[in-house]
Amino acid sequence: MEEKIQEKSKQRYVDILSNGGFKAFFGDENNKEVVRELLNTLLPDHRQIKEIDYQPTEHQGPIIGYSKEFKYDFMCCDVSGAKFIVETQRYREKSWFKRCVSYASRAYDRQNKTGFDYDVPPVYLIGLMGVEIEHPDKEYWNDKYISEYTFREKECHDLLDETIVIIFAELTRFHKTADECVTLEDKLMYLLKNSGKMTAPPKWAEEKPCKDLLDAFEIDDFSKTKREQYDKDMYDEKRRNGELAAARDDGRAEGLAQGHAEGRIEGREEANMEVARKMLAAGMPVEQIVQFTGMDRGTVEKL
Numbered sequence: 001m002e003e004k005i006q007e008k009s010k011q012r013y014v015d016i017l018s019n020g021g022f023k024a025f026f027g028d029e030n031n032k033e034v035v036r037e038l039l040n041t042l043l044p045d046h047r048q049i050k051e052i053d054y055q056p057t058e059h060q061g062p063i064i065g066y067s068k069e070f071k072y073d074f075m076c077c078d079v080s081g082a083k084f085i086v087e088t089q090r091y092r093e094k095s096w097f098k099r100c101v102s103y104a105s106r107a108y109d110r111q112n113k114t115g116f117d118y119d120v121p122p123v124y125l126i127g128l129m130g131v132e133i134e135h136p137d138k139e140y141w142n143d144k145y146i147s148e149y150t151f152r153e154k155e156c157h158d159l160l161d162e163t164i165v166i167i168f169a170e171l172t173r174f175h176k177t178a179d180e181c182v183t184l185e186d187k188l189m190y191l192l193k194n195s196g197k198m199t200a201p202p203k204w205a206e207e208k209p210c211k212d213l214l215d216a217f218e219i220d221d222f223s224k225t226k227r228e229q230y231d232k233d234m235y236d237e238k239r240r241n242g243e244l245a246a247a248r249d250d251g252r253a254e255g256l257a258q259g260h261a262e263g264r265i266e267g268r269e270e271a272n273m274e275v276a277r278k279m280l281a282a283g284m285p286v287e288q289i290v291q292f293t294g295m296d297r298g299t300v301e302k303l
Helices: 019-026 029-042 096-109 184-197 210-217 224-261 268-281 286-293 297-302
Strands: 074-077 083-089 123-129 146-149 164-170
Touching: 019 029, 019 210, 019 224, 029 184, 029 210, 083 096, 096 123, 096 164, 184 210, 268 286, 268 297, 286 297
Parallel strands: 083 123, 123 164
Antiparallel strands: 074 083, 146 164
16 A cells, blocks of 8 residues: 655645646546546436446547547546546636537547447536536526536427437536535535635535545545645646746737737737747647637637
């Protein structure tokens, strides 16, 4: 049994929306059972995961040598063959939903190995959101935070078959206090949203699976190797965020100055372009640039 690292963390539990926190929880197969419990809380009753089998997260694009590789945050499957992808989103991104559809579609199509038999298991993509989705009907979503999207008939909502399902859990829309949490879904959403700033858990968190979730989140209980990796991931994330913020500020300042010089009061588009150029020059991944600038992925790739 590997020893625990001795240095105490100022933060008791990981923030699941941070890169280091997400990897520490979902990337550790010792957390397999509590991951299953968490996903089952968000999945429909007929699609409950019985046993998790971890899947590779990095995949080559459809054309080797031409298509770029892409990477899921987390992927697993169960005994039925259904695949489950988990993605986190902490910043606004213009084409976030389209990217989720693309990721889920690739995972679905990759199962069709023969090219003729389309009887393949469904793919579920679950998005843990640290930012609100811009729903068309804003009032309807005031007190709701779980949404589900799939292929249904427009008028009667018939579902001919289970193919691709995308579920979002918008943690920023969850406003219940610990005392107001009654259902298991409430309790798990509360912990997901607030764990990074909690010093003491709610009383109900002594019950399973909430206790198992917080045990998996507790930083000081990480093994030495896991803690070192977590600290490195968190340091890298803070450094990247600082570099991106500086590039964004520099680029917007230059873009605004250029806009005023040309007699325009709006320099936002040019500012974003300058930000993207600086980030690309610094070697930042396209995904992060899209998140921070809100630009379309295709526009960034053209730069």
